[in-house]
Amino acid sequence: KSSNKIQEIISEKSHTIAYSPEIINVNEKQYIFNFPLHCSLVKEDDFYVIKNELIDITATGITNEEVETNFNEEFDFLFTRLNELDNNKLSKRMQNIKLAINLFVKEVN
Numbered sequence: 001k002s003s004n005k006i007q008e009i010i011s012e013k014s015h016t017i018a019y020s021p022e023i024i025n026v027n028e029k030q031y032i033f034n035f036p037l038h039c040s041l042v043k044e045d046d047f048y049v050i051k052n053e054l055i056d057i058t059a060t061g062i063t064n065e066e067v068e069t070n071f072n073e074e075f076d077f078l079f080t081r082l083n084e085l086d087n088n089k090l091s092k093r094m095q096n097i098k099l100a101i102n103l104f105v106k107e108v109n
Contacts, residue, residue: 016042019050019068026072030109031079037104041067055101079105 020036039052048067051058057074061067082090082098090098 016040024072024075026069026076029076031075032106032109033104034106035104039071055097055104075101 019039019041022033022036024031037052039050042049047060047062048064049058049060050067050071057078059067059071059074061070079101082101087095
């Protein structure tokens, strides 16, 4: 299994850096992507936020590890839930998010 590590490269109180996982490991599953999932990692005072606007996921945490774990869990929930539902039960916006998230995921192990 591969692990994504967030490395803090700026030591200011508040900053934004890129977070682009190619693999997500969560809940005994591994999501392997066709290409990196480009996100922003924002550090503000004592907390971290990872956000991807395309698939509308935002996660927060007190540490790098916590925010990454929360992001991975949100991704897993969204992918699983959207793929359980037929498109006719989703709004147009959610259908587009489902399409986008499925374009990223190459395979799930």
